[in-house]
Amino acid sequence: xxxxIKNLLAFTVxxxxxxxxxxxxxxxxxxxxxxxxxxxxxxxxxxxxxxxTAYTVNITLNEAGDTVCDVTTLNTANGRANVFSQGKVSYNxxxxxxxxxxxxxxxxxxxxxxxxxxxxxxxxxxxxxxVDGGKLSDKDVFTAVKGEKISYFGDWQLSDGRIVSLNxxxxxxxxxDEDNTLTGKFEEQANGAKVTLGDEVIVLTTDAQGRTxxxxxxxxxxxxxxxxxxxxxxxxELAIGNYISWLxxxxxxxxxxxxxxxxxxxxxxxxxxxxxWLESLxxxxxxxxWIIDDSxxxxxxxxxxxxxxxxxxxxxxGEVYAVPVAIDEAGNTAVFEDNIFYFGTEYAxxxxxxxxxxxxxxxxxxxxxxx
Numbered sequence: 001x002x003x004x005i006k007n008l009l010a011f012t013v014x015x016x017x018x019x020x021x022x023x024x025x026x027x028x029x030x031x032x033x034x035x036x037x038x039x040x041x042x043x044x045x046x047x048x049x050x051x052x053t054a055y056t057v058n059i060t061l062n063e064a065g066d067t068v069c070d071v072t073t074l075n076t077a078n079g080r081a082n083v084f085s086q087g088k089v090s091y092n093x094x095x096x097x098x099x100x101x102x103x104x105x106x107x108x109x110x111x112x113x114x115x116x117x118x119x120x121x122x123x124x125x126x127x128x129x130x131v132d133g134g135k136l137s138d139k140d141v142f143t144a145v146k147g148e149k150i151s152y153f154g155d156w157q158l159s160d161g162r163i164v165s166l167n168x169x170x171x172x173x174x175x176x177d178e179d180n181t182l183t184g185k186f187e188e189q190a191n192g193a194k195v196t197l198g199d200e201v202i203v204l205t206t207d208a209q210g211r212t213x214x215x216x217x218x219x220x221x222x223x224x225x226x227x228x229x230x231x232x233x234x235x236x237e238l239a240i241g242n243y244i245s246w247l248x249x250x251x252x253x254x255x256x257x258x259x260x261x262x263x264x265x266x267x268x269x270x271x272x273x274x275x276x277w278l279e280s281l282x283x284x285x286x287x288x289x290w291i292i293d294d295s296x297x298x299x300x301x302x303x304x305x306x307x308x309x310x311x312x313x314x315x316x317x318g319e320v321y322a323v324p325v326a327i328d329e330a331g332n333t334a335v336f337e338d339n340i341f342y343f344g345t346e347y348a349x350x351x352x353x354x355x356x357x358x359x360x361x362x363x364x365x366x367x368x369x370x371x
Contacts, residue, residue, distance in 0.1 A: 010325040021056075025186070032084065033135045033199050034093050034094070034096030034117075034121070034160050035093065035096070035117075035147070037067075037093070038059055038067060038091045038098045038115070039059070040059050040060060040189065040209050040210055041146065042056065042057065042059075042148065042150055042210065043059070043124055043126070043146060043147055044057070044145060044147035045143065046123070046142070046143045048076060048213075049331075051076055051077040051296075051298050052076060052102045052356050053074065053076065053140065054074040054076060055073040055126065055337055056071070056147060056151035057069065057071050057113075057115065057126060057144060057149075058070040058210050059073070059089070059098070059209055060209060060211055061210065062211075062223075063211075063223040066088075066089075067089040067091075067116070068087055068088065068089055068245050069086075069087045069098070069100035069152075070085055070086065070087070070111065070210075070226045071084040071087070071091050071100075071113060072152070072226070074153060074168065075289065076219075077296070077298040078271075078291075078298075080271050081151070081154045082106045082225060082229050083155065083169075083229065084100070084102050084105060084106075084111060084152040084228070085102070085104075085200070085225065085226055085228045086225065086227075087100030087101055087111075087348060088101045088102075092126060096114040096116060096121075097114055097117075098111065098116075099114050100112070100113045100114075100115070101189075102226055105145070105228065106228065107130040107139070108231060108233065109130045109132045110130070110131040112136065113128050113129070114126070114129075118143075122145075123145055124143070124145075125141065125142075125143060125144070126141065126143075126144050127140075128140045137284060137297070137305060139300070139301060149206070150206055150212070150226075150306070151188070151338060152188060152204065153168050154227075155227050156204070156224050156225065157225045158202070158214050159213075159216070159222030159224060161215060162174060164195060164197070164202070165229070166195070167339075167366045170185055170187065172185055172186050172195055172196070172197060173185070173186040174197055177290040182198055182200065183197075184197035191205060191207075191304070192205040192206055192212075196343070200216075200217055202213040202214055202215070202216055202217070211237065212224050212225075213222065229269070231266075231269065232268040233352045234266065234267055234268050235265065235266045235273070236266075237262050237368050238263050238264060238272070238292070238362070238364040239364045239365075239366060239368055240260065240262055240263070240365055241260070241263060241264040241339075241362050241363070241364040241366070242258035242259065242262075243258065243260075243276075243360070243362045244257075244258050244259075244360060244361045244362075244363070245260045245277070245278060245345070246345065247345075247347045247355055247356075248347075249280055249305070249315070257364075259276060259278065259279040260277040261275060261277055261362075262275065267369045269289075269301060270289060270290065271288065271289055271290065272288055273285040273286065273288075274286040274287075278306055278308075278361060279305045281306050281307045281308050282307050283304060283305050283322075284301075286304055286322075287299070287301065288334060293336070294336065295335055295336050296331060296336075297332075297336050298330070298334065299324040299333055299334055302324075303321040303322065303324075303350070304321060305321055305322075306320045306321065306322060308317065308320045310349060317352050317353075318349045318351075319347055319349065320355070321346050321347070322346075322351070322360075323347075323348055324343065324345065324346075325346045326344055327344035327355045332344075332368055334343050339363065339367075340361055340362070340364070341361065341362040341363075342359050342360075342362050343359065343362070344357065344359055344363070345358065345359065362363040
């Protein structure tokens, strides 16, 4: 790795000068008084990029009356929804930061979500992390504003134990066993949703505290839980190819050092993943939403850890991340053409500086599904 570092693009580091005392400051900033407890209610992300993820945060109460946090994700690239379910909430009134911890998540690891008041107390900053072996990996961050209602997309466990999936095309599925699945439809109503499965009608109703109850064919209402969609273990090896990182696999003189690795695919997720895309660095998988042979590719993460920490002048400046950046006028950060994936990639140390941006490639050399 050292032989490549010598040929990196110019790396600019922001240096903070030590400030001396200044008598011009007559008073410090006013103290912000945060609420004594997290407010129950719905938050939504202020802005969703085309092909990005829309989030609905429901800070609510569980059946026992404890404060929990459900977060519904809607991937606008493929129309799939999932849920961070019943996160255990803790809150610090001195900092205005709420933490929700999840034993399971769609990342197939535990997860942590923080919700922090901005200084005006009108908007929130939401950070989402996966947790693997105690290490946090940044998955997304967004500004949230108050929303009007929860999202009903995703899986629900009814009070009788059944699991029904409310899909983004407003269809409904309920798996009876491996060979039998009921199908139906649903429509949203004021503070709820009406689900039709065959001859059965199920009404979901959400109260003012964000709790949802089901009414099964006119029976007594009982608590229903918005749950994580359990991922299928359907990853398989799709292709073998060479990954060329413009930063780590090039010497800056036109010579490239490709890393041979395997492209895996999950039909249920409509996702690809490349492990070992940076040889010897042992980074997280490079994951992206993609339908096989389609040109559209959407990176699944805000940034990908390389596990490489950059040292300059004897100081460890932190881990370098690969950040997706646009590579065409349409704003696409990745495309697939003629058996080659093109990934717009900025390598940077968040909050410190950037090595620059260029295009990484993954060139397929062998399609395993065609043999």
